[in-house]
Amino acid sequence: DTAVSQTPKYLVTxxxxxxxxxxxxxxxxxxxxxYKQDSKKFLKIMFSYNNKELIINETVPNRFSPKxxxxxxxxxxxxxxxxxxxxxxxxxxxxxxxxxxQYFGPGTRLTVT
Amino acid sequence: TQLLEQSPQFLSIQEGENLTVxxxxxxxFSSLQWYRQEPGEGPVLLVTVVTGGEVKKxxxxxxxxxxxxxxxxxxxxAAQPGDTGLYLCAGAHGNNxxxxxxxxxxxxxx
Numbered sequence: 001d002t003a004v005s006q007t008p009k010y011l012v013t014x015x016x017x018x019x020x021x022x023x024x025x026x027x028x029x030x031x032x033x034x035y036k037q038d039s040k041k042f043l044k045i046m047f048s049y050n051n052k053e054l055i056i057n058e059t060v061p062n063r064f065s066p067k068x069x070x071x072x073x074x075x076x077x078x079x080x081x082x083x084x085x086x087x088x089x090x091x092x093x094x095x096x097x098x099x100x101x102q103y104f105g106p107g108t109r110l111t112v113t
Numbered sequence: 114t115q116l117l118e119q120s121p122q123f124l125s126i127q128e129g130e131n132l133t134v135x136x137x138x139x140x141x142f143s144s145l146q147w148y149r150q151e152p153g154e155g156p157v158l159l160v161t162v163v164t165g166g167e168v169k170k171x172x173x174x175x176x177x178x179x180x181x182x183x184x185x186x187x188x189x190x191a192a193q194p195g196d197t198g199l200y201l202c203a204g205a206h207g208n209n210x211x212x213x214x215x216x217x218x219x220x221x222x223x
Contacts, residue, residue, distance in 0.1 A: 004155075031209065041199055043156070043213045055209055090155050099144050099163075100205045104155030 003027050006091050006105035013081055014113055020077045021108045023091030031055075032074040033102065034066060035090040043090070049074055050096070081112045116140075117202055117214035125220040129191050134217035136202035137184040142212075143205050145178055145185050150199040150216075192221045 004025045013019055025032060033056070034046040048056035049068040063079045074091060091105040117138045126132050136145070144163045148156035160169050162178035162185060169176045173196075175188040189196055199218050203211040 033210075040215070041150075041218070042215050043201065045210055048209060050209070092155075096209070097207065098205070099146070099161050100209065100211050101146060101158055101161060102148075102156070102203070102211060103158070104148075107153075107155050 004091060004093055004103050004105040006089075006108050008108060009106065010109050010111075012111045012113065015081055015083060017081050018077070018079045019081060019110070020075055021089055021091075021110075023074045023076075023105055025072055025091075025093040025103070025105075027093055027095075027103060029093035029095050029103070030071055031094045031096050031100075032068065032071070033092040033094070034074065034076050035092060035104075037088045037090060037107070039087070047074075047076075078110075081110075083112050086110055086112045117204055117212055119200075119202060119214035119217050121217065122215070123218045123220075125222065126192055128194060128221055128223050131188065131190050132192055132219065133186055133188045134200055134219065135184065135186050136214055138204060138212075139183065140204070140206065140212075141182050143182075143207060145182070145205070146203045146211065147176055147185070147187055148201040148203065150201060151197075156199075156201055187217075189219075192219075194221045194223050197221050 031050045033048045047066040052068045088107045092102040147159045150156040165180045165182045167178045173190045199216045203213045
C-alpha cells in the first residue's frame with residue numbers, strides 16, 4: 001500500500017489555466033504539507049494542515065489554494081497558472097512533534113507552457 | 114528563517130570510495146533528519162538524530178549530530194551506485210515544520 005499518494009504524476013498545461021493536484025495519506029498522520037521543489041532542488045514549504053486546520057501559510061501567491069476535506073486528504077488548486085509555477089510539487093505527512101518526520105509522496109511535475 | 118547549509122553541493126566518486134557530506138547551521142535544532150531523494154521520486158527519510166554527539170549507523174551510512182546540535186555529517190563507506198541521490202538534511206525546532214538544506218548531490222560511478 002502506498003503511504004502518501006499524489007495525482008497526477010505529470011501535469012502539462014498552458015499559462016492562464018486552472019489545475020488541481022490531489023494528495024492522500026494512509027499513515028494516520030494528523031499533519032499534511034505541500035512543498036515546492038524548484039529546478040535547483042530546493043524544497044520550500046508552502047502550506048500545512050493539522051487535522052483539517054491550516055497552520056502554515058508561507059508567502060505564496062493567493063492563486064494557490066489548499067483544501068483539506070479530511071485529515072487524510074490535502075489538495076492544491078492553482079488558478080491562472082504562470083510560467084514560474086513550473087516545478088515539482090510534493091505532498092507530505094507527519095506525525096507531528098517532536099520530530100516532524102516527513103513522509104513524502106512521489107511528486108507532481110507541473111510544466112506550464 | 115533557520116538556514117541549513119550543505120556542502121559540498123555536488124560530489125562525484127568512484128564505486129568503493131568513501132565520502133563525507135556536511136550539514137551546518139548557526140541555529141540549534143531539537144533534532145535533525147537526513148533524507149535521500151532519487152530522480153523522479155520524493156525524499157525518503159533515512160535517519161533522525163536527537164542527542165548532541167549522537168552517532169547512528171544504517172548499513173554503510175554513518176550519521177553524526179554535532180555536540181552543540183547545530184551541525185551533522187553523513188559518511189558513506191565503500192560507496193555503491195545505489196547510493197547515488199540527493200541527500201537532504203532537515204532540522205526541527207518545534208514550530209510544526211522542518212528547515213531543509215539545499216542538498217548534497219552524490220553520484221557514484223560504477
